Amino acid sequence: MTGPDNKAVERIRLWDPLLRLFHWTLAAVVTLAWGLGRFGPDQMSLHFWLGYAVIALLAFRLVWGLVGPASARFSGLVHGPKATLAYAASLFRRKPSNWRGHNPLGGLYILVLLTVLALQVLTGLFADPEDYMNVGPLAGHVSIETARSALGWHGMLGNLLLGLVMLHLAAIVFYRLWKREDLVRPMLTGIKTVRR
Template sequence: MKDQPARKERVWDPALRAFHWALATLVIANWLLGKFGPSIMTLHFWLGYAIIGLLAFRLIWGIVGPASARFGQFVRGPRAILSYARDMGRPQPSNWPGHSPVGALAVLAMLAILTMQVGSGLFADPDDYINVGPLASQVGSETSRAALRWHYRGADLIFVLVVLHVAAIVFYRLWKREDLVRPMITGWKWVRRR
């Protein structure tokens, strides 16, 4: 079956776009607070709680939201992922409807790492008696110290994922001549049905 010509379609719904930009803002702000913020992390905690709310929303929206937001619609199998990855080097737009198979992996990785990050923050205890996660008293000190270690490593991993995300956007814009930012603002994307 031959590919149809690309046409502009509404792909991203307003709730998903708001989620994306809110999550991006909160993650960057919280990363900066964690690395460079004050020694008392109250704002870091509150932003973390907001991220938990956003992740809960995304889980629900990934089940009941519009087709392009549903995990069952955009997560593909290994064959589709490998096929898409082979074609990524071609200097032409993919015009994939929604998340590409490789993009879907990135979404799942980011959501998983962020979930582990907020989870570890809830149980972390740095032994300073100030910045203790709200659930640290529910686990032993060894577990809360392990959660703290993961929280530090997770912050670095999130930084790497964000840099890769931005690099992918730049790659698509410059090499494949495909704008991924505008659709995440307007909801409209050039799509080629296969």
């Protein structure tokens, strides 16, 4: 990086190893679960096991969001409406954002994504497609109407989740090409280059 605007840059440790491992493991598990749910065999036991893995990952993220390093904490994801609107107004400026962590829109996105994932696995636990084979483990504890409703919500949330993942990938490309900011390398190495 050269030029007067780029003189005062530094490399900072941002994403800790456990958060990075969580991110990439969650991406792989959700991709596999979605693919098996959509295109997989009629027998969904692997899909169920992947759902349990998502529950474990979300439980870890909940704990890590409370006690982990500053960049992993939920308090770092919430910036308030004023900061979020100000960031949104500057989104299309053609320069890196230089946030030390998630920017306000990114933080909001993470909260939405984690909420949708939690609802997705919750509905899966209660879903009953009435095929006597792919019944969620808690479906027997609710009425058949509730279990069928959970199945419907599970499908809709799966589509919403796909949309959120596509938005995430589009944002990565946008930041790389338009704002000249690499979001992938810091999630691989834990180190991000920012202005001082």
